[in-house]
Amino acid sequence: MIGHRGRGIQELLERLQDGLKRVFVTERPVVISTSSATGLMEAAVRNGVGSGKVLSLVNGAFSSRFGEIAMACGKETELWTVDWGRYHDPEQLDERLAKEDYDAVTLSHSETSTGVLQDLESIARVSARYPGVMLLVDSVTGVAGTEVRTDDWELDFVLTGSQKALALPPGLSFGVASEAMMDRSSVVTNKGYYFDLVPLMKALEASQTPSTPAVSLLYALEAQLERIRVEGIENRWSRHAAMQRATIDWVDEMQAEGVGVDVLAPPGYRSPTVTGLSLPDTISGPEVVAAMRDRGWVIGGGYARLKEKSVRIGHMGDHTVANLTELLEALGEVLR
Numbered sequence: 437m438i439g440h441r442g443r444g445i446q447e448l449l450e451r452l453q454d455g456l457k458r459v460f461v462t463e464r465p466v467v468i469s470t471s472s473a474t475g476l477m478e479a480a481v482r483n484g485v486g487s488g489k490v491l492s493l494v495n496g497a498f499s500s501r502f503g504e505i506a507m508a509c510g511k512e513t514e515l516w517t518v519d520w521g522r523y524h525d526p527e528q529l530d531e532r533l534a535k536e537d538y539d540a541v542t543l544s545h546s547e548t549s550t551g552v553l554q555d556l557e558s559i560a561r562v563s564a565r566y567p568g569v570m571l572l573v574d575s576v577t578g579v580a581g582t583e584v585r586t587d588d589w590e591l592d593f594v595l596t597g598s599q600k601a602l603a604l605p606p607g608l609s610f611g612v613a614s615e616a617m618m619d620r621s622s623v624v625t626n627k628g629y630y631f632d633l634v635p636l637m638k639a640l641e642a643s644q645t646p647s648t649p650a651v652s653l654l655y656a657l658e659a660q661l662e663r664i665r666v667e668g669i670e671n672r673w674s675r676h677a678a679m680q681r682a683t684i685d686w687v688d689e690m691q692a693e694g695v696g697v698d699v700l701a702p703p704g705y706r707s708p709t710v711t712g713l714s715l716p717d718t719i720s721g722p723e724v725v726a727a728m729r730d731r732g733w734v735i736g737g738g739y740a741r742l743k744e745k746s747v748r749i750g751h752m753g754d755h756t757v758a759n760l761t762e763l764l765e766a767l768g769e770v771l772r
């Protein structure tokens with residue numbers, strides 16, 4: 437360990453910025469929070485929403501959590517819910533934002549509970565037409581696994597966690613706030629203390645943190661950011677896209693054999709980091725997960741209401757097409 441005040445930690449925090457900026461494709465400082473990603477979802481709401489309303493785009497468990505967080509923070513929250521496994525249409529968002537005033541829109545870029553990828557670039561283009569609306573983006577399974585261009589897309593707050601596509605131990609989360617978001621935060625009251633972005637950003641300017649960071653996790657982050665620099669962020673996105681293609685090709689092959697497996701998310705809206713699969717009637721989600729575990733593989737169960745009928749494969753982080761292909765062979769055996 438090194439002390440959390442002093443040259444050593446300042447130099448470490450300074451070194452981390454370059455790598456983090458590459459991951460978020462931003463010139464803005466990247467806030468490092470000692471919390472899981474849910475903490476920064478709360479920060480998004482507390483700093484980005486004043487006395488106005490929140491429009492919360494809900495299409496699964498995590499986007500639903502974002503809406504719950506807004507409500508738990510005492511914000512007036514309108515849920516725009518579509519079926520789990522579906523996505524939100526940017527044109528309909530435009531209509532909603534034209535009709536009513538909101539302080540912020542929340543969404544999950546890659547909805548990990550289903551494997552749906554929202555069209556974030558188009559959604560951001562719409563939201564940019566409404567300068568008073570902060571676009572608050574949970575990109576926990578987006579950032580570092582699929583294209584996210586924080587500055588180009590004018591995202592007001594985009595966040596991720598350490599343990600998803602960054603493939604780090606849990607315990608840290610990362611977020612970027614636009615200038616507009618910081619302006620909003622500076623006039624919002626009742627932000628609480630720990631997640632107030634104003635002191636977090638102020639400390640960051642001096643390569644410090646307001647409270648003690650998880651120093652050992654920062655060492656891990658430094659090592660991983662170097663690996664990401666060597667791979668290249670766009671190559672990292674491509675590797676994830678290739679893993680997604682391998683999964684979908686495998687589904688096509690299974691179907692050609694008559695096995696009733698399918699991808700939950702519609703074409704064009706499939707996350708490169710996680711695929712939700714609907715299962716044939718002959719086998720349940722928990723049975724598939726258990727059979728895979730017997731073969732030495734860990735896959736995700738279906739989330740909440742999708743538990744019985746689906747499973748999820750997290751093809752993110754440092755995984756490769758080669759080891760994913762082995763996993764899919766095992767899964768094929770189980771389903772056959």
Ligand SMILES: *Cc1c(COP(=O)(O)O)cnc(C)c1O
Binds near residue numbers: 544
């Ligand atoms: C995992 C996840 C979260 C929650 O992250 P924690 O680190 O558990 O707080 C939020 N949103 C999405 C899309 C996730 O995948």
